[in-house]
Each structure stands twice: as structure tokens, then as C-alpha cells.
Amino acid sequence: xxxxxxxxxxxxxxxxxxxxxxxxxxxxxxxxxxxxxxxxxxxxxxxxxxxxxxxxxxxxxxxxxxxxxxxxxxxxxxxxxxxxxxxxxxxxxxxxxxxxxxxxxxxxxxxxxxxxxxxxxxxxxxxxxxxxxxxxxxxxxxxxxxxxxxxxxxxxxxxxxxxxxxxxxxxxxxxxxxxxxxxxxxxxxxxxxxxxxxxxxxxxxxxxxxxxxxxxxxxxxxxxxxxxxxxxxx
Numbered sequence: 425x426x427x428x429x430x431x432x433x434x435x436x437x438x439x440x441x442x443x444x445x446x447x448x449x450x451x452x453x454x455x456x457x458x459x460x461x462x463x464x465x466x467x468x469x470x471x472x473x474x475x476x477x478x479x480x481x482x483x484x485x486x487x488x489x490x491x492x493x494x495x496x497x498x499x500x501x502x503x504x505x506x507x508x509x510x511x512x513x514x515x516x517x518x519x520x521x522x523x524x525x526x527x528x529x530x531x532x533x534x535x536x537x538x539x540x541x542x543x544x545x546x547x548x549x550x551x552x553x554x555x556x557x558x559x560x561x562x563x564x565x566x567x568x569x570x571x572x573x574x575x576x577x578x579x580x581x582x583x584x585x586x587x588x589x590x591x592x593x594x595x596x597x598x599x600x601x602x603x604x605x606x607x608x609x610x611x612x613x614x615x616x617x618x619x620x621x622x623x624x625x626x627x628x629x630x631x632x633x634x635x636x637x638x639x640x641x642x643x644x645x646x647x648x649x650x651x652x653x654x655x656x657x658x
Contacts, residue, residue, distance in 0.1 A: 425450045425579060425610055426471075431480030433463075433470055433634075440466045442634045443480070448579065448612050453605050455613040455621040455642070457655060458631035464614040465507055467631070468581050471612075472504045473497050484579070499527060501578030507587065507614075509568040513557025517548050520556050520567055524574030534574065540607075541570035544600050562593035569597070569604075579610045586617045598624055618655035622646040 426448040433441040441463050448454045456464045469475045471482065473494030482489040484502055492500065503524075512520050521541060525534045542549035545566040551559060556567055565585055572580060582601070586594040598620050605611055615621035621642075622628055628645040630638040638645060645651055 425485060426612070427481075427483045428467075428471075429481045431467075431470060431477040431482065433466055433475055433477050440634050441470070441477070444631070444634070444636055445480075446629045446636060446639065448610060450610055451605070451608075452626045453601065453611045453613060453624055455615055455625035455628045456631055457615060457618040457621055457628060457645075459655075460616065461633070462631040463634040464616075464631055465583055466634075468504060468583050468612070468614055471497075471502065471581060495527075498575055501576070502581065503572045503575040503577035503579075504581040505568045505572040505583065505585065507583040509561075509564040511556040511559070511564050511567050511571070513555065515556055516553050517556055517559070517567055518552045520571050521548075521574050524571035525576075528574075528576070537574055537576070541573055544603060545570055562589050562597070565589060565593075565597060566600075569600075573604070573609070577609055579612060580604065582611060582613045582615075584614060584616060586615060586620060594620060618651070619646075 429445050430443045431441055432439060432443060444467060456467060458464050466475060470477055484500065487500060489497060521538050528534055547563050548566055548570060551563065556564065559567065569585065585597055601611060602624050613621055613625060622645060625642040628642045629636050630645065630651065
């Protein structure tokens with residue numbers, strides 16, 4: 425579904441990604457793990473079109489993504505839920521969700537999709553008329569994911585969904601990511617919580633200082649002594 429080949433990305437004169445390559449196949453959860461500053465969020469922003477690589481290629485369902493504007497990437501099915509959630513604080517939960525469907529005109533299907541989000545995240549149903557800025561961090565994360573789902577993604581890009589959340593909420597959100605995948609949405613997950621990410625992902629890539637240093641099935645990555653020591657606290 426997604427093929428990234430040899431991308432270099434710079435912030436002014438500082439190189440953030442060095443020849444990064446990876447693939448995501450339809451129906452998978454693939455995770456990019458690594459410490460802060462490894463290049464994980466930079467990778468997602470490049471996929472979304474917010475950053476432009478100086479070298480390399482990105483194809484999505486055989487389309488050259490580098491020829492497609494950011495808003496058009498949403499239209500072809502590449503939708504991101506950003507780090508830090510970025511909900512619209514002065515709008516209600518329901519209004520935030522419907523903003524995710526801003527390109528759509530199928531009102532009946534939008535209502536059905538909102539209902540599906542409420543089925544996934546029951547807390548949001550209870551707070552549908554509440555201002556998003558008054559939600560807890562975990563509820564805002566659920567809202568950010570739900571808003572992305574209203575864009576009808578084929579590939580959902582998730583940036584640090586566990587950041588700053590209590591362990592119980594992290595567990596709930598990661599369970600729901602598996603349900604989202606089971607409903608036919610492929611997921612590329614960027615996550616510092618390597619333990620949780622490797623538990624639900626099919627495959628993993630490890631980023632260090634902008635380089636892919638390891639890749640493989642998640643179970644294989646999780647059993648690596650190097651990964652255990654660096655990311656799993658073993």
C-alpha cells in the first residue's frame with residue numbers, strides 16, 4: 425500500500441532523515457519505534473506533505489505522493505492523527521468529529537461513521553455536546569483518532585497516541601487500534617511506548633538518529649537483546 429524509498433529530509437541545514445525506507449502492506453499495523461528525536465514524527469509529516477524530502481520517493485497505492493498536495497493526500501485515503509491531539513478546544517466533540525469529514529458530502533454516511541466512532545469510544549458519546557477543550561487528555565486522544573476516522577482513511581497515520589496518558593487509557597486506546605484495523609483500516613503507528621506498540625503491530629521498524637537500524641516482525645524485534653535493553657527496560 426505504501427512504499428517509502430531512500431528519503432532524506434532536512435530542517436534548514438540539519439538532516440533529520442537519512443535514506444529512510446520502509447513499506448506498509450494493506451491490512452497491517454506497522455509501527456515505527458525510537459527515542460525522542462529519532463525522526464518518527466518527521467517521517468509522518470513527510471508522508472502527510474507538511475515536509476518535503478530532498479531525495480527519495482514515496483508511493484501510495486502506486487501514486488507518486490510527492491506530486492500530490494497535502495489536502496489531496498487526505499482525499500486519496502492518507503489521514504493523520506497528529507501528536508499532541510490538536511483538537512479544536514472551543515468546538516464540541518461532535519463538531520470536531522464532523523470536521524474530519526470536511527471533504528465529504530454523504531450526510532447519511534457521515535452520521536453512520538460518527539455513530540461508529542461513538543461505538544469505539546463510548547466516552548465520546550457521553551460527551552458529544554461538550555467542548556473539546558474540557559476533555560481529559562485521554563478523551564482528547566480518542567477524539568483526535570475519531571476525527572481522523574471521519575476522513576475515511578485507507579491508511580491511518582498515528583503520531584504518539586499514548587503520549588502523556590495513564591496506563592489504563594493507553595491500554596483502551598491500543599485495544600481500539602486493533603478494532604480499527606479489523607474494520608479494514610491499515611495503520612502506521614509512531615510510538616515511543618515500544619512495549620505497547622510491538623504488542624499490537626504486525627511489523628516494526630526501529631529509527632535511530634534518522635536512520636532505520638532494524639526491521640522485521642514485531643515479535644522478532646521485541647525479542648532482540650538490543651531492543652530490550654534500549655526500549656523495553658529489560
